[in-house]
Amino acid sequence: xxxxxxxxxxxxxxxxxxxxGEVREMPDPNTCSDKEWATYVHHRNGAPGMKKEWWYHGPSxxxxxxxxxTMTDEVARTYLYGQEDxx
Amino acid sequence: xPLRLLKYAMSREHPxxxxxxxxxxPKKSYDAVIIGGGGHGLAAAYYLARDHGIxxxxxxxxxxxxxxxxxxxxTIVRSNYLTPEGxxxxxxxxxxxxxxxxxxxxxxxxxxxxxxxxxHTESAMRTMRxxxxxxxxxxVESYVVGPDEIxxxxxxxxxxxxxxxxxxxxxxxxxxxxxxHDAVAWGYARGADHMGVxxxxxxxxxxxxxxxxxxxxxxxNRGYISTNKVLSAVAGFTPRVCKMVxxxxxxxxxxxxxxVSEPMKPWLDTILxxxxxxxxxxxxxxxELVMGSSLDPYEVHSTRSSLDFVEGLTTHILDxxxxxxxxxxxxxxxxxxDITPDFAPIMGKTPVEGFYLDAGWGTWGFxxxxxxxxxxxxxxxxxxxxxxxxxxxxxxxxxxxxxGEKGAASVGH
Numbered sequence: 001x002x003x004x005x006x007x008x009x010x011x012x013x014x015x016x017x018x019x020x021g022e023v024r025e026m027p028d029p030n031t032c033s034d035k036e037w038a039t040y041v042h043h044r045n046g047a048p049g050m051k052k053e054w055w056y057h058g059p060s061x062x063x064x065x066x067x068x069x070t071m072t073d074e075v076a077r078t079y080l081y082g083q084e085d086x087x
Numbered sequence: 088x089p090l091r092l093l094k095y096a097m098s099r100e101h102p103x104x105x106x107x108x109x110x111x112x113p114k115k116s117y118d119a120v121i122i123g124g125g126g127h128g129l130a131a132a133y134y135l136a137r138d139h140g141i142x143x144x145x146x147x148x149x150x151x152x153x154x155x156x157x158x159x160x161x162t163i164v165r166s167n168y169l170t171p172e173g174x175x176x177x178x179x180x181x182x183x184x185x186x187x188x189x190x191x192x193x194x195x196x197x198x199x200x201x202x203x204x205x206x207h208t209e210s211a212m213r214t215m216r217x218x219x220x221x222x223x224x225x226x227v228e229s230y231v232v233g234p235d236e237i238x239x240x241x242x243x244x245x246x247x248x249x250x251x252x253x254x255x256x257x258x259x260x261x262x263x264x265x266x267x268h269d270a271v272a273w274g275y276a277r278g279a280d281h282m283g284v285x286x287x288x289x290x291x292x293x294x295x296x297x298x299x300x301x302x303x304x305x306x307x308n309r310g311y312i313s314t315n316k317v318l319s320a321v322a323g324f325t326p327r328v329c330k331m332v333x334x335x336x337x338x339x340x341x342x343x344x345x346x347v348s349e350p351m352k353p354w355l356d357t358i359l360x361x362x363x364x365x366x367x368x369x370x371x372x373x374x375e376l377v378m379g380s381s382l383d384p385y386e387v388h389s390t391r392s393s394l395d396f397v398e399g400l401t402t403h404i405l406d407x408x409x410x411x412x413x414x415x416x417x418x419x420x421x422x423x424x425d426i427t428p429d430f431a432p433i434m435g436k437t438p439v440e441g442f443y444l445d446a447g448w449g450t451w452g453f454x455x456x457x458x459x460x461x462x463x464x465x466x467x468x469x470x471x472x473x474x475x476x477x478x479x480x481x482x483x484x485x486x487x488x489x490x491g492e493k494g495a496a497s498v499g500h
Binding site for chain 2: 001002015018019034035038039041042043044045046047048070071072073
């Protein structure tokens, strides 16, 4: 069984979590071009590597960030959004 | 055939016939280079040579031919899609598949079985009716059937699914078939090789040379090859190849797993799919049950398989067929699926001149092998994509003209 560490609840089985995709910066819809907005909506960085991702712990309703290598599936660390430095 | 066999009985030597030449040193330049020696890449090479007379072509394969998703799918061929564009495209593929053993002079064990997409809920029935109407409109034989007809075609199926998810009906698709997937790759490889195409195995592309927005060549572990036309047909490696030319796509990679049971006497002669139970199953010509399920739930660039998958899948198989409880799973594996947001492929030209994309094949690539090869060959030869694949162009995302095929994916992903 794969495990993941929720910053609030500790190590839990992966089946309790939902993948939320890579953390991406939203361009300002009022000032960006149509092309930039379409790129934000549709395109993704699909190449493998170390990525910052959103994950969700279902039973407790906690969204948090995981830094994970998508090639090896190894998680370097997890933390609540905005609390990166406190870890 | 018997005489040819007899010759070997008399001889001390039993050389295995080669399907294609063992090429090792690439030429300095080719008219076109195809990255990826799977079914799609080899089919493109075959049709480039056969239909367009372009034979100075190299196919570069990182591993061995047909060793990627061509050899990892569950071999189902069907055209019961949801959009008219999708149905037309996959129907053209089924038509090519039907004559392919003859074309390639190789028995592909192409076997038309009929294909049931089971519906366990009213909303699923609604999608089945929708797909049936679109299919009929385009001229594809699909229609909605009730539980009685399903039981008649497959008496072993527990229609109540252990009481958990009673089957209300199904979308029946008469042309649904299975085929030997690796034979498809090998047949195309042999055909292309006979016309002069060179196939390089263990040959990895490490970079693509783009100058002034145009492709000039590819860098490989066997040296630099100059060419003006490059086709990427690499399934789960698409994001890595696109990064080499700085082309953005919506594709992310998720593993798709499958497994087979031990061989049994033939008892299942149709193909069964259940969206609600996340299962598809057919019996191969060797007697094994070939079973697949939905995608793994997050991005990983790996072909590792998991116990979670077999447990989940077999639980649902037992809901459908309780008598299989003593049957063993003998093999399981995974492939890297390149998933698009609308569950349709990405085919055709890209912002980089001379760089063509045959990608986004997610969980629906094998059935499209012949037609994708044919249309990509046409795209490369004319530098213009045929109308049949216009709805699958990369620029559809910028234009917000998506081709929504999620409802026709074999299981609810």
